[in-house]
Amino acid sequence: MTHSKKILLCFGTRPEAIKMAPLYHELINSTLRSFDKLRTGPPQCDTIEKTKSHFEVKVCVTAQHREMLDQVLDFFEIVPDYDLDLMQVNQTLNGLSANILFKIDEVLRKENPDLVLVHGDTTTSSMVALAAFNLGIKVGHIEAGLRTYNKQAPFPEEVNRQITSRIADIHFTPTLRATQNLLQEGIAPNTIVETGNTVIDALFWTTNKIAHPNFSHPEIEILKNSIPSNKKIVLVTGHRRENFGTGFRKLCEALLAISEREDVTIVYPVHLNPNVKDVVYEMLSNQKSIHLIAPVSYPAFVWLMQQSFLIVTDSGGIQEEAPSLGKPVVVTRTVSERPEGVSAGFSTLVGTDRNAFVKIVTDLLDNFQGFDKIQNPYGDGKASQKIVDYLRASILR
Numbered sequence: 001m002t003h004s005k006k007i008l009l010c011f012g013t014r015p016e017a018i019k020m021a022p023l024y025h026e027l028i029n030s031t032l033r034s035f036d037k038l039r040t041g042p043p044q045c046d047t048i049e050k051t052k053s054h055f056e057v058k059v060c061v062t063a064q065h066r067e068m069l070d071q072v073l074d075f076f077e078i079v080p081d082y083d084l085d086l087m088q089v090n091q092t093l094n095g096l097s098a099n100i101l102f103k104i105d106e107v108l109r110k111e112n113p114d115l116v117l118v119h120g121d122t123t124t125s126s127m128v129a130l131a132a133f134n135l136g137i138k139v140g141h142i143e144a145g146l147r148t149y150n151k152q153a154p155f156p157e158e159v160n161r162q163i164t165s166r167i168a169d170i171h172f173t174p175t176l177r178a179t180q181n182l183l184q185e186g187i188a189p190n191t192i193v194e195t196g197n198t199v200i201d202a203l204f205w206t207t208n209k210i211a212h213p214n215f216s217h218p219e220i221e222i223l224k225n226s227i228p229s230n231k232k233i234v235l236v237t238g239h240r241r242e243n244f245g246t247g248f249r250k251l252c253e254a255l256l257a258i259s260e261r262e263d264v265t266i267v268y269p270v271h272l273n274p275n276v277k278d279v280v281y282e283m284l285s286n287q288k289s290i291h292l293i294a295p296v297s298y299p300a301f302v303w304l305m306q307q308s309f310l311i312v313t314d315s316g317g318i319q320e321e322a323p324s325l326g327k328p329v330v331v332t333r334t335v336s337e338r339p340e341g342v343s344a345g346f347s348t349l350v351g352t353d354r355n356a357f358v359k360i361v362t363d364l365l366d367n368f369q370g371f372d373k374i375q376n377p378y379g380d381g382k383a384s385q386k387i388v389d390y391l392r393a394s395i396l397r
Helices: 014-040 043-050 067-075 093-111 123-134 157-167 176-184 198-211 218-226 246-259 274-284 298-307 316-325 339-343 354-367 383-394
Strands: 003-011 053-061 115-119 138-142 170-173 192-194 232-236 264-269 290-293 310-313 329-331 347-349
Touching: 003 014, 003 093, 003 123, 014 053, 014 067, 014 115, 014 138, 014 198, 014 316, 014 383, 053 093, 067 298, 093 123, 115 123, 123 138, 123 157, 138 157, 170 176, 170 383, 176 192, 192 383, 198 298, 198 316, 198 383, 218 298, 232 246, 232 298, 232 354, 246 264, 246 274, 246 290, 246 354, 264 298, 274 290, 298 316, 310 316, 310 354, 316 329, 316 339, 329 354, 339 347
Parallel strands: 003 053, 003 115, 115 138, 138 170, 170 192, 232 264, 232 310, 264 290, 310 329, 329 347
Antiparallel strands: none
8 A cells, every 4th residue: 555645745936946956856766766675675664555655746837937937947857737827027926926815725625645845935935835734634834934124125025924923734844043042932843854055055956966077058158258357256146125226326326336346256146126227237336346237047047156255135145055054144134034154253233325335345345265164053964854854754644
């Protein structure tokens, strides 16, 4: 008799896809390893063969992001079973939320999974969790417990996380701080599993792949030929809603000041949101030491991180990845749900204050010689394995 448990992974954005990809493969490979052990065992394993258990893994993407999501799916070799294709120009958060609830209902009713796994802090995660709860389906929350306790920063991600935490049945936390946040909120200790962050798994998978002699990527080749290798690269990203308007203008002013240095090249893959793109191109175009480029694929961005001297970002994922690459991060936010990197000295919060930004970046460019010890507080690359080990011990019993 075969016992299988159906797990549905749901995600909709590029960051979610990156962080769920290694978990997807670990779930698949865990099942394959289980079958291999049964097939290659001694003859007396007949009784085990009759009661073998495995995961049936399904993937549903909402495509809350479209092109950027597709790049990640292709690189990590994931073919979704369901693609809700919900990306719309200028869609509102309420419109997106309503569409997700409406469309995911059909998938959940058809598949009736034993467990739905969602990730992090997106509208997809909170709405899929709510839809699953309404149908009596258990929810596992990957990257649970991150908090700022400020509903407006990050917006709407902080509230999305808190909503999902109230719904989830299993909470996979990336750090001790995240675990403590949930315990303080009254989440039952036996539902919390501390694993590290799956983004480190994805990062190691990617660095190994792009380092292979036979690996070739057209974007990376273009970047190699267009970015000066004899200068310190300041890699910049930005997309947070709370920085729209004045915040991005102040950031651009600060970048202009840094670009006057002869030893610096600024590389800025510009987010496609008009609230970002219009301001950045207005203020930073046609500057000799500033390379404004289109958003790049994940492997190309990892390569850029490897080449950089320091990284300027408001991204949570980059704050988690950079310590493993030994890169200091200047965070253009006033509060972060990822304080571990700040406490360990890998990241510095500066907000969008021009003078503070220029001072911190200048000091790093002049004085940073590497970290004394690189022990990434966000994980060791084994988070996916820990999650699957827990699931095998719990839902496959």
